[in-house]
Amino acid sequence: MAAVIDYGMGNLYSVSRALDRMGRQVRVTSDPQEIQGADGVILPGVGAFGNGMKELKERGWVDAIREVALEKGTPLLGICLGMQLLFTGSEEHGYHQGLNLLAGHAVRFEGNRNVPHMGWNGLRFNGPHPLLKGVGEGSGYFAHSYHVLADNPEDVLAVTDYGGPVAAIVGRNNLFGMQFHPEKSGETGRLLLERFAALCEERVKVG
Numbered sequence: 001m002a003a004v005i006d007y008g009m010g011n012l013y014s015v016s017r018a019l020d021r022m023g024r025q026v027r028v029t030s031d032p033q034e035i036q037g038a039d040g041v042i043l044p045g046v047g048a049f050g051n052g053m054k055e056l057k058e059r060g061w062v063d064a065i066r067e068v069a070l071e072k073g074t075p076l077l078g079i080c081l082g083m084q085l086l087f088t089g090s091e092e093h094g095y096h097q098g099l100n101l102l103a104g105h106a107v108r109f110e111g112n113r114n115v116p117h118m119g120w121n122g123l124r125f126n127g128p129h130p131l132l133k134g135v136g137e138g139s140g141y142f143a144h145s146y147h148v149l150a151d152n153p154e155d156v157l158a159v160t161d162y163g164g165p166v167a168a169i170v171g172r173n174n175l176f177g178m179q180f181h182p183e184k185s186g187e188t189g190r191l192l193l194e195r196f197a198a199l200c201e202e203r204v205k206v207g
Contacts, residue, residue, distance in 0.1 A: 001202060003038035005065070007055045008029040010044030011181065015079065018183035018190070024197050032064035040200035041065070041074055043080025049090035049106060049146070052081050052100060060158030062099065069101055075174045076101075083170065084148055092146050101175055103151035113163040116145040119191045121160040121180075123168055123188065130158050131171055131195050138188030140168060140180030147179065174203070 002015050012028050019026040027034065035041050038072040043065065045052050056062050078086045089098045090106035098106075109115045120139045125132055140160065148167045150156050158169035160180075169192075170177040176196060181187060182189030 001025040001027060001038055002040040002042060003035045004028045004044065005035065005061060007031045007059050007061055008054070009047045009052050009055055011046060011081065012044060012078075012196060014181075014183045015042060015044050018193060019197065022190070022194060022197065030059070032060045035068055035074075036072075038068070038074060039203070040196065041068055041076045043076065043078045043082035043085065045079065045083075045085060046143075047080065047081060049084055049092040049098070050094065051098040052085050052145060053096055056085070056099075056139065065099060066101070066127065069175060073141060073174050073203070075203060076176065077196050078177040079183075080144060080181055081178060083179050084146065085128065086170075086175060086177050087150070102155055102170060102172060102177070104148050104155070106146040106148050108146050109162070111163055117142050117147075117162050117166075121162060121168075123158045123160055124165075125158045126156060130190070130199060131169070131176055132157060133195060134139055135188065135191040135195060139185065140166075140178070140182070140188065141184040142180045144179060148177075 016026045069076045084106040086101045087104045156167045157166040157171045160168040
């Protein structure tokens with residue numbers, strides 16, 4: 001069973017419906033205790049970084065997320081803003097501390113690029129990874145004004161080109177993030193969600 005975190009910011013039901021159509025068990029929850037027994041956890045998000053962290057803190061999610069991710073090793077997938085929240089912090093509307101599960105910061109697009117970055121962009125994989133197994137280099141649907149600069153280049157599993165390389169998929173151990181919306185990204189997004197679900201199942205079998 002995968003748990004989708006409801007903290008008041010995110011496309012909760014589009015993600016849960018996508019997983020449900022795949023035949024995966026999924027629960028949208030606003031109770032931090034309910035993710036403790038989940039096989040996988042998804043942190044979606046739409047909106048500003050500071051507001052996202054404020055809601056996570058006030059609703060008691062920060063410690064719960066860190067516990068399942070760091071102590072229990074539960075697979076955790078951040079989507080769009082949810083991916084950025086996994087990192088050290090963001091410069092959006094002043095500096096805000098993130099969950100600090102991955103090292104790096106979110107910064108605003110600069111130069112002659114249209115902001116926000118909206119629409120379909122191709123994905124380029126940086127190498128083989130279990131999350132990418134059987135997934136072709138298709139396209140993702142993006143909607144964001146800030147992007148992550150990861151401190152560890154090996155954490156960036158895939159990039160998209162938007163006036164230069166932009167982190168599109170990140171991963172380290174049981175932590176994963178997708179800057180685009182996989183639930184809106186056609187076959188490529190479906191396959192990536194399937195792979196995340198498969199990694200959750202593999203962990204359960206091993207455990």
